[in-house]
Every structure is written in structure tokens, then in C-alpha cells.
Amino acid sequence: MGKGILERLDEGVIIGDGGFVVALEKRGYVQAGPWTPEAVIEHPEAVLELHREFLRAGSDVMQCFTFYASEDKLTVRGNKAGRHGSTNINEAACLLAREVANEGDALIAGGMSQTPTYAEGGSKEAVQEHFQKQADAFTKCGVDFLICEYFEHAEEACWAVEICKKTGLAVAATLCINKEGDVDGVPTSECAVRLANAGADIIGINCNFDPDTVLAGVREMKRGLEEAGLKRHLITQPLGYRTPDANKHGFVDIPEFPFAMEPRTLTRWDCHRYAREAYDLGVRYIGACCGFEPYHVRAIAEELVTERGGKLPLASEKHEMWGGGLKLHTKPWVRARASREYWENLRPATGRPECPAYSKPSSHDITD
Amino acid sequence: MGKGILERLDEGVIIGDGGFVVALEKRGYVQAGPWTPEAVIEHPEAVLELHREFLRAGSDVMQCFTFYASEDKLTVRGNKAGRHGSTNINEAACLLAREVANEGDALIAGGMSQTPTYAEGGSKEAVQEHFQKQADAFTKCGVDFLICEYFEHAEEACWAVEICKKTGLAVAATLCINKEGDVDGVPTSECAVRLANAGADIIGINCNFDPDTVLAGVREMKRGLEEAGLKRHLITQPLGYRTPDANKHGFVDIPEFPFAMEPRTLTRWDCHRYAREAYDLGVRYIGACCGFEPYHVRAIAEELVTERGGKLPLASEKHEMWGGGLKLHTKPWVRARASREYWENLRPATGRPECPAYSKPSSHDITD
Amino acid sequence: MGKGILERLDEGVIIGDGGFVVALEKRGYVQAGPWTPEAVIEHPEAVLELHREFLRAGSDVMQCFTFYASEDKLTVRGNKAGRHGSTNINEAACLLAREVANEGDALIAGGMSQTPTYAEGGSKEAVQEHFQKQADAFTKCGVDFLICEYFEHAEEACWAVEICKKTGLAVAATLCINKEGDVDGVPTSECAVRLANAGADIIGINCNFDPDTVLAGVREMKRGLEEAGLKRHLITQPLGYRTPDANKHGFVDIPEFPFAMEPRTLTRWDCHRYAREAYDLGVRYIGACCGFEPYHVRAIAEELVTERGGKLPLASEKHEMWGGGLKLHTKPWVRARASREYWENLRPATGRPECPAYSKPSSHDITD
């Protein structure tokens, strides 16, 4: 067996993969609303293809496509995904991730997220029972490490970490919060300390916010860990969308979610900047979440090519750095765009004169 | 054999497929700049997957992925795609399109585009020799009909149509111009008349401009054909981007082309509106070009479900009309977005306060 | 007596004054809605001050502040301005204009506008009776020339011109339309021809639209006059607001009218561009309307300083050309802005990320 996630992080920088539910919704295999991953059974070749694209783009980790695959989610409000059964879906997801990971040198990770049971006020025992089932499945399937992700409550995340820790695998834990704190008002710096104390090896933020907001939050986490004398790896997995106007609940509250987010989509140059700023902050697990397509991940890998020993991703055979491929274009003024300076300084027009830059998000306090 | 394209157009409305080069560039299989289709040999499973996604989204036509596959383009400026050979690429493309078309009831179309020879002032004979070679290949591979597309000069398009006409297959012809006229100053209405007189059965506009601009242009074509007493089918295959600020050369001259077009990307609701306006104008081949992803095509099919006899595309099993799937969402204020009224009235924020709505396009007169 | 308006136009370029009702509404002397000019009696010192500011800014013409001062307008819907009597208001307005004109070398002009009588379908005789009364008052007060302005119907404007012509004074006539045509569908080029044939000496467009739109319209008028072999002076008096999104009825239909037009306000640099483009088109009466403040008019005068024999307006003693006064600023990076290049290239930020660039105007066909 190759090196594990912690060894790799000690040695350098790791690149995560992008967002499955959003990418596969646009390809026609996932339904927005329930967002469940039955595609692993119904259209496995489409899931394999997306894994492969991320591998080719430079991802070092294949996250098993098990998001929202707990039994209760699969059947909620009449969702037909439930007919496949939670176990079948989770196992199929692991097999697909492993198949592609083995085509390169990638690791696979099992994931768990916040539960309806916690949201409804369930006891620690009841909540941890759910996490235990998922941990058992992932252990059985032989994942390389575990990721507790998309938690709005630091407390619930700590409960998940405790369960994961018992497997003996390395554990990453990411909240979906901004720099202010979790939804219970625990300051972001303090959240990181609690996760560390619960046993998390890799700590950070995922989903819900754009790279700028996620990095500002992880800066707080870093400060908290340092002040507490704790040393952990940092992880960022932000949205592939610009959301400067989001409130504390993130992109779900933005009026454009989920069917009109296009104008907010990151360019590849936004991803270069994200990768650089994350690296400079000391983040060594630089990943991505909803909205990140394979070419966004490739941009991260290209930005960090030197830090990764000169290793370019496979997909860069179709993408010269900084738009260099445009030198082959027929029009001279397009060829003139084949430079880093051009793309770094461009402020892209939106083509939408009737649209504002900021929306007014919904503002509610229900968390789920 | 089933019904041909002209029979189908006589009976109802046909939906085209989306943009291959742009979608596959983002997936890591096509290089921006040369934009050549060597992926049909290097990564055939990725090309099959994209064909399948469009078929599932409702496309009635699979265009063979042969864009810019002429011998001279494949090798220009050191492009490595040339090593596969033009013939191999064209034949592989036809086989992939046919394989997926047969999984449904789709037709396949061979395409040809403007030539360097014409741009460099070559004679009619020299130009038509190129077209003849392509026509021979498509005939050999058994395509169902031919599309002459992406022509900026009506004259060159007419030369292509003449060659295609001799195959006995139905011929569609689309210019990449706006409502003012082609780059030689021939008014758009007159362009349509010339294409009809050259033998084109289906006439319209593709690429270079957004749906609003393309529809304004085809309205002129329709007027020209009617005033000349000519009856032809109309076709529109616009960009999946908003380009109200484009000049007469279209999106290539926009500063954001090709690596920062994200904020201009159409939402699915923009596609609903496009489909309705195209239909109301009398267009019966409603297609798409660069920037259109599978979910954009599905939106066209969903808008026209009644006109197509109630037939929804396969991919609608993962997409309830007008955001209906959000009724399964956990947050009540997101469930409240599950309505046509909500999405039709939303003006999506861009999240980009430092960016303008309009850019200042390059303005040059070289055409290629 | 000095030279009349036609002599001055023959010899060079004339600068009009700015918008009284809008400027005085902001100063607290005019009510938005009725927009009547009772300030000439209630606060004459404020009217004198505004006339003086325009004179100092370079205006060669003082328009008597009699806008909407017909008897029926002053009393409509309970407007209290009626208590002063139409005659008193018109005569007071002329005296104030003359007082300031004599402080320099300016001319004064009486104005008349579209009537409720015409809008309600009144006969030519009935409509012209109104115009005759106004013409009599202006003749009695000794105005230097007459301006028929803010007409949406070319026909009604021609009726006004006919009456004015009988006074023996020079007559300017401006419609408030765009390049398409008047509200009855008479093409803009044809409108100009009809005004010329009715006797107008100076022909153009005022109010309702921004400089770009007004210049596009006057370009049509110029073409029409030339094709008809008619030679007349051209006049433009546009809004001091950017209204690229206006429909054919102009700024009144824009949702921001009249209390949220601020973000659309022209900068002084927009006025430089307007002045240059108007001059280059051949316009020799370059004026202004609602939204133009004294500093906007000064910018016109500064742009045309060479064409006006090197004569700068009085108010330029407090304004060095192209921001030169900033050389006296304490901060070096503000001093660095003291250049033409800086201000000509700046695209000013709006500070309004929650606002769109384009509104959706009301669209109605009632004209009044």
C-alpha cells in the first residue's frame, strides 16, 4: 500500500476533487432538491466518467459519491432513490471510487454529514448510532480515510469525529460555516479547537461559501489552533461560486440557489487565486465542493505545479498554462490573450445589465 | 429506416444537441485554441458519454464531433492532433454518433464549416474541392443529413451547399452572423435567399451570438424568404452565453473569450425563454451551440413538451418541470422556490460587484 | 441690438442652458409631479441665481422659466400654482431671464410645449389658439427668439411652428423622440422635413433621452433634411441622465423617474463627449435639458473652447480644464488624477452592488 493521507500532507500539498451532485445534476443524473446519489447504481458509467475527469484534473482524493445516502434521506418526501437501499448505494459508490483511484495514485475517502436526528434534538447516542453504521460500511469497503463534512453545528461534528476516530483511520472534519462562528454561536476559532480535541487530524471548512469566505474562516481556525498550541492539517473545500452576499447560512439562502447560479460560477483564474491564497495561508488539503468542475480543479493543480514538484495533471495535455493554447488560435487578437497578465487582470463582464451584483438572501434560522 | 429530418420538421419541432468543444474542454479532453476533435480517438468513452447526455436531454440529432477536422486545421501551428489523420478522426466521430443515436431515435448529421482556403482568397474550385472530400466521407459513413455551419460569408456557404446538395441528402445551412448582414455586407435577409437558391432545405444562424441576437437575425431571414416567395425550414443554434455587447464578429472578439465566459452562461430559464421565442417565430429546428450543456437542452425539451406531444426527455426523470424537485428540499424557504413564477421572475445576481455588465469587444476586420 | 440667434449659429456654436425644473426641485422651489414654474414669483432670487450659474457656465441662451405655464396646467388636479395666474408667471419669467441675460451677452427665448388640448383630440384651431396666446405674451415681453419644445407628435409641433413663424422671430423646434420616429410612427427623418416645411429655422430633439439617443435621432433628422435638399440648423438638448434602457416614451417610463435618477446622472466627462460628438455631427445649438446642472454646461463650454475662439466661461475661473485643479490637492495620488487621460478612461463605479444597470421601463401608449 502507498502512503496515507497524513503522510502525504506532511510531505506536500494534496488536491481534492470537485462537486458531484451539482455536476451530475447538469449532466442529467441527479435530482436537485433531494440531491441523492442513486446514480452510482442507475448510471455507474457516468459516475466513473466524472471520477476520471477529476483524476485527470489532478485530484489526489476520490470521495465516494455517498452524499446524503443515509436511509432516511433516500426516502424523504417520496424520493424514489430509496428503492435501491442505502447499503447498496454506499457499497457501489465505494467500488466506483476505488476503480478510478487505482487508475492513478489516488486515495478514496468515505464521508458523513449532519443528520436529521441531530436537527430534531436527538440524543448523542441516537446521533452517533447513525454515524457508526456509516463508519462500519466504509471500513468494510476499505476506504483510505474518513471525512466528516457539511456540519453547521460544531457539537454534532465532534460526535461524528469521535466515532470515526475509533476506526483507526485518519479523520478530516469540515464545518460549513463562515468566519463568525457556527450556527450556535461558537466562534470559528473555538470550533477548530473542539474538533482537534475530539480527534480530528485535518480541520477546515467545506461548501456553503465562496473561496474568499472559506479562507477567511480557516484563517480564524488556524489562529484558534495556534493559540491553543494544537497542530493540525488545514483543509478548504469551498463552493465554485462567488457568494459575497451570502448570510451565515450560505448559498442555500441565496435566491439563485440552485437553478440560477451560473453568473456566479468561478472562472479558472479565480481558482488559481484560490489555490495560491490557500497555500500561502498554510492549507495543505486544497479541495473543492459544489460548482467545481474538472477544469476548476485542473487550475488548482496548474497553480501549484512547482509546489507539487513540477507534476502537471494528465488533463493539462489539453491545456497549456495561463491560456497558452490560444497561441494556436487563428485570430491574432485572440492569440494576444495567451498570457498570464491578460487573464489575471481581466474583470469579466457579466452580459447581464438587468441583473444586480448582490442579491438579498433569505434569512431564516432553521438549520437542516 | 425511420423518418428523415425534413419529414420530422414537417411534422413538428426538432431539438438539436449542444456544444461539444466547450463542454469537452471543461472536462479535459479538448484544447482551447485549436479546438480540434481528436478526443474521438483519444477518449472515445468521454465523447460517447456527452452524446448520451444530450440524447437523454432530448436531442433528436447527434452531430458527429468533427468540428475543425479538416487536414489543414489538425496540423496548424504545431497542433499534435494531426498525428491521428483527418480520415480516422472523421470516421471515428461518425461511429460514435451513430452508436448513441441508435440507443434512441435520433438522426446523425455530418458538418462542414468555413475554410482557410476561402479566407485566403482561393478559387471556387479550390474551396469546393475541400467540401467535396468532406461530403464523400460523410456519405461513406452513412450520415442522415448534412449541416453547413459557422460561415461568415454567405458566398462560401452557398458553395458548400452546392456540393452537399449533390449527395442527395437534406442540407441545413447556418451562418454565424447577426441581423445586420454577413461580413461582406450582404443583408441577412438576402443571405437567406441566396442559401435557399443554392439548395439549402433548412436555413438559419448558429454560434457567435446569444439567443436574442440569433433570433433577431433569423427573423430577418424569415422576412427575406417570405418576400422572395421561398418556403424553407428555419434553424437556430445560438451560444449558451449572454453577449448583448458583442460586435459583428461575435463572441470571439469579447475580452472574456474563451476563459472567462462563466458569468455570461445561460440559466436553464434563459433556455426556456429561448425555446418559446424560437418556436413562436416559426423555427422548427431549435438547436444549440458552444456553451449549451445537457441541462440547457433539457430545458428546451421541457418548454416544448406540449408541442412535442407530451414527450419529456429521459433526463427529466431527474428534473421536475419548473424546479418542482425543490419540493423535496429540507428548508421551507427553498421549497417555496418550486414554481414557474419564482424562476421566471428572478433576475440572478452575479456576485461580481467589481465587474461590469458590458465589455468593450476587440474590433478587427480579419475573418477566419 | 446684438446679433440674433441665426446670425450667431451661422458664425459658430451656441451653448444652451440646463434643466430648471429638476435643479430647482432639488433646491426646494419646484414640486415634482406638476413641475410648474411658480418659483418665478415665489422665489425670484432662486431663479435668478440659477440663471446666473448657467450664464457663468457658458450658456448663450437664457430660456424663460415658463415650462408648463399654460393656464390649464397650473391648476390641474388642484395644483396651487394657479393662484398666481398664468400671465403673471409668464411675464415674471421673462423679466428674470432678461435681467441675467443683460449681465452677459446672452439671448432670451420663450418656449411652448405640447398641449392637453391636442392630446384630447382638439382641432387645429383650438390647439393653435393656445399657442397664439403664448406667442403674444412672448412678443410683448420682447424675447429674442422662440423654442417649440417637448413635442411627441410632429403634427402638433408643426402647428406650433406655424403660429411662431407669424411673429417674425426665429423659431427652433425640438421633438422629444428617439431615432425611430414620433409616437404616431412618422420616421424621425421625415419629422425634421415636416418641421422645416412648417417654417422652423433650427430643428432637433430635446429632453426624454440621453445624449447618445438624442444624437442618434438628430443624425436621422440631418439625413432626412439633406435628402430633401433642406438646410437648417441642428439643435440637441438631451437629458443629463444615462437612459440606454428607455423605451420610446423616454425617461418618464423608467421606474426611477423622477426620484431615484441619481445613479444615472452624467459626469462632466460624459458632457465633454456629448459636446464633441454633437459638434462633429454638425449640431451648432448644443444645449441641455432636465438633469443638466451648471457644471455640466461648463463642461460643454470647456470642450468647445477652441471652436469658440478660445473663450472660456466665467465659471472656469474655478475649474481648470480636465481636472487640472487637482494639482493643488494635498495627496500625491489625487494630484496624479489631474489629466485628461485619467478622466476620459475612467469607468466610474456605481457603489450599488444590489442595483442593476438596466431597469424595465413601463410601457404604455398614452401620451400627455
Next chain:
Amino acid sequence: MGKGILERLDEGVIIGDGGFVVALEKRGYVQAGPWTPEAVIEHPEAVLELHREFLRAGSDVMQCFTFYASEDKLTVRGNKAGRHGSTNINEAACLLAREVANEGDALIAGGMSQTPTYAEGGSKEAVQEHFQKQADAFTKCGVDFLICEYFEHAEEACWAVEICKKTGLAVAATLCINKEGDVDGVPTSECAVRLANAGADIIGINCNFDPDTVLAGVREMKRGLEEAGLKRHLITQPLGYRTPDANKHGFVDIPEFPFAMEPRTLTRWDCHRYAREAYDLGVRYIGACCGFEPYHVRAIAEELVTERGGKLPLASEKHEMWGGGLKLHTKPWVRARASREYWENLRPATGRPECPAYSKPSSHDITD
């Protein structure tokens, strides 16, 4: 004598006046760059007119137009204003303010601002000598109270307050900072405490930032004073421009300063919101600075009509609350805008599709 400023603040809410240098620059009497007030001698009628407009708009205080009237400023870099002499200018300014104040029931205030001497590292004695001279002049002219305003250094402001305090007059002190702190890094809450301890009776922020930013800063000041057990009146005098993108040095660093600020101008409805939020925060001296025109001040007075015992300003005779005057408009769809709901919910379009919402401010650390 009537009630002094402190008595009035104890009893209710006081409204300040607007920005003189910016308004008079647009009217042609002040030069941008030096921004000196020689108009009080050169064009006293124009200064009187502006005072009157603010009085009519509801201002309870006439600030003598003496901004930047210290001897060194009047002559800097060749500014011709110096020929009038500092004493003449200061005394003329006081006479004009008193003349108009007596037309109503307003107070007049003398003002002093940061000095070149402090910026250049002068001693406390040297700096206070300048302040003493100004204080002597204001005492001689019989001003009602003093305002130390536009200070970036809390220390210098405290020195000014000390001098002012010795006159026996009430003293207001406003810094031009945001909620972070002054330019030396003293937290904003601490700045307020220092000003209070130096003797200031009324404490707050003026100029440099928009209402949102100023209110956020004064909220910090309020917190600081409360935590220190100090009770003082609060004052806000923000810009009449939207500057969400300003850095800590305020609007001077914004690229649009000072000649392209138009798109940022507040609407009257922005002023309503400002007045309400200031009042709710506990501010009782609600004033204004650069960019506020008379109609902006009237909007403050109209918003607070109930809090001011039902007293509307004189200029409201030409302005029915919430756009009510539009009920007299001829077009029914404009009459439909005569409501609070309409104007409160409108997000005004900018008419500027080629402009961004945010600029990139200059960023320098020189203060002057």
C-alpha cells in the same frame, strides 16, 4: 437668546446642513483641489442662497463656510484664494451664516479641522496655536457652538477640543474614520472615550464614508462610551455618496473622486433610511457632509417629522411626503408611483452597463 445646541439635543433631534464645497463646486463658485471658501467674499449671494436652501430644507444649524480657511491652506501651491486674507474670509463666512440663521431659528457653528502642522510632525503647542487663532475669530463673531471636524488622528482632535473647551462654548468633535479605528490604529470605541475625556460634548463621525459606514463607526463609539460610563450626545455627518468599496482613508482614495462620483449619489430614499437608522441608534445630531444637497436634508427632516413634533421643513411645501406630488402627474403609471412602498422597494438602475459596482481604491498611508 434661544436655546443652545445642548439644550436642543436634550429635548429632541437636531438636523445639520449639507456639503458646501461640493455643492458650490457644481454651481461654479469653488475650485475642486484646493476646495477653499473664498466664495464668501467673491459670490456672497451664492453662499446665502445655499444657506437658505438648507434652512428651508430643515437644517437647525448653519455651519459657517470656513472649511480649509486657515492661512496656510488658502495660499498653498499658488491658490489665488489667499489674496482675500484668512481673517476676511472667516468673518465674512460668519456674517452670512448668521444672516440666514436669523431668518429661521437656526444656530451657527464655527468649525476647525486637521492641520498641516500636525501632519508634518509639529508640536502640540504649534498645532494648538493654529486652533487658538480660529477659536478667537469664532468667539469674536459670536458663533453659537464649535465643531472640530474631519480629523483622522484622534490625538489631534483632542488637542483641538481642549482649545475649544476654553471658550466656554459647547463643542462637537467628529473624526473621519470607519469602525476599525483612526489612522494611528486607535480603536474607534477608544477614540470616542478620548474625545469625551478631552471635553467634547457631542461626539461622532463626519465625511469620508457613506451613511452605512459612518453609522457602523458611531455604533462602536457608542459602545466605547457606554463601557467607559460616559454619557455624550452622538453626531453623524456622512457623505452623500455610496462608498461600500472605500478603504480606511475614505472617498478621497476612490478612483472616482472628485469628478465622477455621480453614480454613487444618494437618492432621497437612501436619506430616509439613513435618518431612521441614525435615530434608532440614538444619534440626536443627524447631519450631513459632502454630496448632500438641500433635497437630501429635506428627506431627513421628512423622515423624522413625528420625532420633531410634526414640524415639516419649509421646502416641504414643494414636496409631498413619499412622492405624493406624483399624484398630480399626467400619466397614470407615474401617478401609481406616489407611494412609500414603491420608493422604499425600488433598487434604482444605474444606466451604466459598462461600469462596475465596486472600484479598486488607491491605497496609501500618507494622511493630510
